[in-house]
Amino acid sequence: MYDYIIVGQGIAGSMLSWFLMKANQKVLVIDKLNPSSSSNIASGMTNPITGRRFVKTWLADDMIPFAEETYRGLEKLLKEEFYHPVTIFKLFDSIKTQNDWSARCASAGYTAYLKNENIIYLDKQKVKNDFGGFEINGGSRLHADKFLSLYRNLLKEKEALREEDFSFSDLNVEGDIVSYKGIKARKIIFSEGANAIQNPYFKFFPFQLAKGECLILRIENFYSDKVIIGEAGIVPLPEKDLYYIGATHAWHYDDDQPSEIGRNEILGNLSTVLSAPFEIVDQKAAIRPTVKDRRPFIGFHPEFRNVGIFNGMGTKGISLAPFFAQHFTEHLLQQKPLIKEVDIKRFLS
Ligand SMILES: Cc1cc2nc3c(=O)[nH]c(=O)nc-3n(C[C@H](O)[C@H](O)[C@H](O)COP(=O)(O)OP(=O)(O)OC[C@H]3O[C@@H](n4cnc5c(N)ncnc54)[C@H](O)[C@@H]3O)c2cc1C
Known part of the structure; x- marks a missing residue:
């Protein structure tokens, strides 16, 4: 029993x-x-600051350290590494978003997640970042599969x-x-x-399922030490020169398979972020169990x-x-x- x-x-x-x-x-x-x-x-990210308005993730102060403690404990038990702290580089898309971020920096509860308060610029041959970006502490990536x-x-x-x-x-x-x-x-x-x-x-479960698609790209000589988030997210994978790009968010879809619409949407978003050349290696899709x-x-x-x-x-x-x-x-x-x-x-x- x-x-x-x-x-x-x-x-x-x-x-x-x-x-x-x-x-x-x-x-x-x-x-x-x-x-x-x-x-x-899933790309496996935990991110304490999300969205265009840089809002702290719900319960981030408790939930993210608890996730780290749990996955670290499981790493010891399973004798393998699959949990990695990462620096998240969030791109600004205008002077306004720079100013919004400065205001957020001054709010209580955000300082723990600020790597530093300066606007940082990345190599423009690699990343389109006319307005620069800022670095967030406290994010991580679980190698979920x-x-x-x-x-x-x-x-x-x-x-x-x-x-x-x-x-x-x-x-x-x-x-x-x-x-x-x-x-x-x-x-x-x-x-x-x-x-x-x-x-x-x-049957009363108030689902509002959302299909998500991602691409796996090969990008040589790119930033393997940070996750870059703009219109698309660029997440370094453990394999050399491979990056996870995502993800789409579609409320209406025909099936759970990778689609041309999904690929084009990701490539369109990516074109606003990435200036380095790349090669598409794979495309994946799944349905997220999202509630209303x-x-x-x-x-x-x-x-x-x-x-x-x-x-x-x-x-x-x-x-x-x-x-x-x-x-x-x-x-x-x-x-x-x-x-x-x-x-x-x-x-x-
Ligand atoms: C493209 C994409 C990117 C994402 N990125 C992130 C991210 O960076 N960070 C993050 O936190 N979340 C991310 N998510 C969301 C995250 O993947 C989900 O929140 C999470 O995986 C949901 O987990 P789950 O266990 O509820 O469902 P699932 O992962 O779908 O697992 C359900 C399990 O149930 C099994 N199952 C279902 N029906 C049956 C049955 N009848 N009999 C036997 N077995 C069954 C399936 O085989 C499966 O193993 C992403 C999602 C997508 C699609």
């Missing part, structure tokens, strides 16, 4: 299973292995993984125990990412009390998942209340 069955081994299901196992719970993860899942193709693959092996070693497409017709949730193909558990929690739109228990109010979606079904969901990580799963997996674990094991912004009850009134 298991304490929890978790469906999905993206960043959400991985983190939830990890915190539950750390709390001595017996967990079984069911995942069908999707190399093109949102987590597997590497981490997920290593963590999957750990689950296999612990005999805590079943590789298959979850079949709802084999799930029985009557009474206090759930059963699935002869396996019994106290609770089942779904972390299927965007695939949750097919979950019959959470841009907050995670966590809790239990109002009628089936042992059927839960841990989802809605949207555009920020890398930083949200560790923090809220621990939060949900404390809710499950110590009855701590879920914070209202993430509790699914906000959509149930």
